[in-house]
Amino acid sequence: xxxxxxxxxxxxxxxxxxxxxxxxxxxxxxxxxxxxxxxxxxxxxxxxxxxxxxxxxxxxxxxxxxxxxxxxxxxxxxxxxxxxxxxxxxxxxxxxxxxxxxxxxxxxxxxxxxxxxxxxxxxxxxxxxxxxxxxxxxxxxxxxxxxxxxxxxxxxxxxxxxxxxxxxxxxxxxxxxxxxxxxxxxxxxxxxxxxxxxxxxxxxxxxxxxxxxxxxxxxxxxxxxxxxxxxxxxxxxxxxxx
Numbered sequence: 183x184x185x186x187x188x189x190x191x192x193x194x195x196x197x198x199x200x201x202x203x204x205x206x207x208x209x210x211x212x213x214x215x216x217x218x219x220x221x222x223x224x225x226x227x228x229x230x231x232x233x234x235x236x237x238x239x240x241x242x243x244x245x246x247x248x249x250x251x252x253x254x255x256x257x258x259x260x261x262x263x264x265x266x267x268x269x270x271x272x273x274x275x276x277x278x279x280x281x282x283x284x285x286x287x288x289x290x291x292x293x294x295x296x297x298x299x300x301x302x303x304x305x306x307x308x309x310x311x312x313x314x315x316x317x318x319x320x321x322x323x324x325x326x327x328x329x330x331x332x333x334x335x336x337x338x339x340x341x342x343x344x345x346x347x348x349x350x351x352x353x354x355x356x357x358x359x360x361x362x363x364x365x366x367x368x369x370x371x372x373x374x375x376x377x378x379x380x381x382x383x384x385x386x387x388x389x390x391x392x393x394x395x396x397x398x399x400x401x402x403x404x405x406x407x408x409x410x411x412x413x414x415x416x417x418x419x420x421x422x423x424x
Contacts, residue, residue, distance in 0.1 A: 184249030185227075185267035186217040192226055195269045196235055202276045210234060214267070215253040218243035246331075247354030251344055254337075262340055266331035274298065274373040279334045287339045287367035290325065290359075291332035291374035302378040309382055313390065317353075320398040321360050325369060328356045332374055339367050342414070346407055348400075352386055353393035360397055364407055 183199065185192055196212060203210040212232075216224040216239025227237040238252060250264055261283055265272075271291060273279055282289040293300050293310065300307075310329070317323060333355070335343075339362065346361045347354065362369060400406040 245351035291330040292371035297373035
């Protein structure tokens with residue numbers, strides 16, 4: 183659970199996630215990664231008495247992608263989930279994600295799943311549709327929604343994907359799925375509840391578009407990902423993290 187300046191909602195978010203997972207499995211751990219918060223986010227998490235919750239962090243804000251990589255180094259479970267810390271996005275039925283992971287490698291939340299419940303400004307929906315068309319055209323990633331902040335995966339798949347993910351911020355999710363497709367990992371889209379009230383910052387949209395161009399360049403022009411996958415295949419040990 184990456185968290186940046188979420189002191190107003192972090193306790194509620196942890197309670198919500200804990201409730202969801204406790205209802206479907208007995209053995210789970212919530213790793214909160216304080217992504218350089220300047221408020222009391224880390225102190226609030228450290229003050230919790232729930233033994234299923236731990237917190238790690240660093241002093242400078244780096245982005246969700248960096249936070250996931252940091253948290254995954256500490257994960258020990260068969261499955262790993264990326265969960266937003268603001269409670270705006272959550273699985274509609276978490277049990278469906280765990281069931282899906284029995285036969286697929288990655289299960290992702292999708293705003294465009296017919297069973298999803300999405301509450302967000304119209305302009306944000308339009309931008310999301312346009313961005314999805316743009317990224318699919320340039321990268322070939324087939325997911326109808328790459329950006330929803332709820333994803334689950336078999337940890338063995340993440341061992342291979344994350345060393346090749348270079349982006350730390352907004353387009354991390356797309357790069358993650360682009361690399362997953364090169365490994366031929368199966369991706370299943372599932373419904374989510376989404377309640378997003380804040381409009382997207384135009385500077386963030388521009389940064390994401392630049393990042394997509396970078397992914398497409400590494401994917402289609404220099405074939406950087408493919409070359410590194412070939413190198414990894416000679417030394418890959420599924421029991422060792424990078």
